[in-house]
Amino acid sequence: MDRAELVELLSPEGLRLLDALPPWDSKADVLRTVENLRKQGHSPALVAAVLSQAKLRARAHVKFGEFAERMLFTEAGLEQATRLRVAALHAGRFARAGIGHVADLGCGIGGDALAFAALGLEVTAADADEVTAAIAAFNLTPFPHARVLHSRAEEVPLGGIGGAWLDPARRSTAGGRTRRFADPADYSPPLDFAFGLASRMPVGVKLGPGTDREVIPADVEAQWVSVDGDVVELGVWTGPLARPGIRRAALVVRGDEASELTGAADAEDAPDGPLGEYLYEPDGAVIRARLIGDLARANGAWMCSPGIAYLTADRAFDSPFAHRFRVVERLPAEERRLRQALAERGIGVLEIKKRGVDIDPAALRTRLKLKGSESGTLVLTREQGRHVALLVDRE
Template sequence: MDRAELVELLSPEGLRLLDSLPPYEAGADVVRTVSALRKAGHSPALVNAVLYQSRLRAKATAKFGDFASRMLFTEAGLEQATRLRVAALHAGRFVEAKLARVADVGCGIGGDAMAMAAMELTVTAIDIDEVTATVASFNLAPFPTASVLCADAAGVDPAEYDALWFDPARRTAGHGNTSRLTRAEDYSPHLDDVYALAERMPVGVKLGPGHDREQIPETAEAQWVSVDGKLVEMGLWFGALARPGIRRAALLLTRDGVAELTAPADSEDVPVGELGEYLYEPDGAIIRARLIGDLARSMDALMLSEGLAYLTSATLTETPFATAFRVVEVLPADEKKLRIALAERRIGTLEIKKRGVDVDPATLRTRLKLKGPESGTLVLTRAAGHKVALLVERV
C-alpha cells in the first residue's frame, strides 16, 4: 500500500466502503466484486485499497481476533506485528514495573502500543515510515493515552520516557512483499544502540525466536514464547523489566492457559538413556531456551541421544512443555525394510517427524508407497547415536 492508496482509504467514503464489505473469503469471485464496486462509481484506486485491506483484516484475525475488523494494516506490518495475546504480556511487564511512560520504537501497525494503551500506559508509538505511522495512528485512535510520531529511532530522547520498547525492523523496507533480514547488523535500529540504552534504563526488545543466542547480553532475561505450539518470538528484558534471578524462560500460551519454565541460566542436559515406553518432544520454546535438562529432571526422563531434543522414559508424565508419544514399535531404519513393515501394517496415512537424520519427509513418504486404511506417526531420529525408526501414537 502506497501513500496515494492510503489517502483514498482514509477518506470518509473509503472507510465506509471498507466497513460495508462482507468478510473476505479465499476463493471468492474477486473479479465480480471489483466489477460491482466499479459499477457503483468507486474509483479503481479506492476499490484496490479496500479489497487489499479486507484481505489483510481476514488474515489478521489470527493475531488480533475481533479487533482486526476495525484496524488497518500493511502486509509487512502485519507480518511482524505481535499477537494481541502476547502484546498484553509485554504490556504487563511495564505495568508491574510501574513504568508509566513508554516509547514503542519501531511500532509498526501499533499492536504492542494498543496493548500498552489498553492498560492505561502513556505510550508514544514511533515509526520512521510515514504510511506505517499513519496506519498506527488509525489503530491507536480509540486510546486517549496513545500518540504516534513519524520519526527516526535516533531522534528519540530517552529522557522523556520511563522505559523503551523496541521491535527492530527485521524485514527489508516496504509495505508489501518484503523479505526477512538474515543478519542482525542490518536491523533498524541497530542492536548495539539498543543494548547501550539498556545499560541506562529499562528496555524491552522483541526479536525472532531463532536469533543468535551468542548475541544475547549477559544482563538480559531472554524469554522465548510459543503460541499453540508455534514458536513466535524471543523477548529480551533489561533493568526493572527483567525478573530477578531469571536469565532463561520458556513461555507457552495455549488454549488451555499459560505455562512457563524459568532458570538462572541454560540447563545442563541429562544423560542419554535407553528407549523407554514413552517419547517426549519438547516445545520449541523449551528447546531454544535450552531448558531441556531441567524439563527432563522434572519428569525423571533421559535424553534419547546426545544433542537431540527428544526425551524418553518408562513412565508417562503429563506436562504442558512437551508432546508425549507412546512407542508402539521399533521398525527397521532401512528404507526398503521400512516400506515392507508399513505395508504389513496396512498404513496408508503417515505423519513423519524427524530430528538428527538427513531425510525429507515428503520425498520419503512418496517412496514408501503407502497403501491401506490405517494411519500412524513415524519418528526418524537417533537413539544413543544410532538411526532408529519409531512407530508411535500421541498420548
C-alpha cells in the first residue's frame, strides 16, 4: 500500500464503504463487485483500496478474530503480525514484571501494541514506514494511553519507558516479491541493536522460529511458541522478563489451552532403543527448544534413533507436547516391495511422514501408484540407524 492509497482508505467515504462491504468471499464475482461500486460513483483508486482491505481483513481473522473487522492492514504487516492470543502472552510478561510503559519498536500494524494497551499498559509504538505507522495509529485509536510515532526504532526517545518489545522486520518487499534476510544485521532494527537495549532496560524480542541459535545470547530465556501445530515464533526475554532458572521453553497452544515445557539448558537426548508399540512425534516447539530428551525421560520413552525427533515407548501416554501413533506393522522399506505391500492392503489414500530419510513424500506417493478404498499413515524413519517403514494409526 502506498501513501495515496492510504489517503483514499482513511477518508470518511473510504472507511464507510469498507465497513459497508459484505464479508470477503474469494469465490465471489469480484469484477461484478467492482462494476457495482464504480456505478455508485466511487473512484477506481478507492474501490481498489477497500477491496484490498476487505481481502486482508478476511485473512486476518486467523490472527485477530473478530477484532480484524475494525482494523486496517498491509500485506507485509499482516504476514509478520503476532496472533492476538500470543500477543496477550507477551503483554502478560510485561505486566507481571511491573512494567507500566512499553516501547514497541518496529510495531508494524500494531498487533502486540494492541495487547499491551488492552492490559492497561502505556504504549509508545514506532515504525519506520510512514504508511505502516499510520495504520498502527488507526488500529490503536480506541486506546488513549497508546501513541504511535513515525520513527526508526533506533531514534525513539526512551526516557521514562520501563521496557521494550521488538519484532524486527526480517524481510523486504519490492515489486511484489518478498526477500527474507539471512543476516541479522540486515533486520530492521538490526539484532545487535535489539539485544543491546537489554543493557538499558528489560527487553523482549520476537524472532522467526528457525533463527540460528548462535545469535541467541547465553543469559536470556528463549521460548519457542507453537499454535495449533505450527511453530510461529521464538521469543527472547531479558532481565526481569526472563524467568529465573529457565533458558529454554516450549509453549504449546492448542485452542484455548496452553502447556509449557521448560529447562535450564538444552536437554541431553534420551538413549535410543528398539521400536516400541507406540511412536511419538514431539511438537515442533519442543524440537526447536531441544527439550526432546526431557520429554522422553518424563514419560518413560526413548529415541528411535540418535538425532531423530521421534520417540517410542511400549505404553500409551497422553501429552500436549507430542502426537501419539500406534504402530500397526512394519512394511518393507525398499520402494518396490513397499508399493506391493500397500497394494495388498488396498490403501489408496496415504499420509506420509518422514524424519531422517531423504525422500520427497509427494513424489514417493506418486511412484507408489496407490489404489484402493483404505487409508493409512506411513512413517519413514530410522530405528537405531536402520531405515524402517511403519504403518501407524493416529490416536
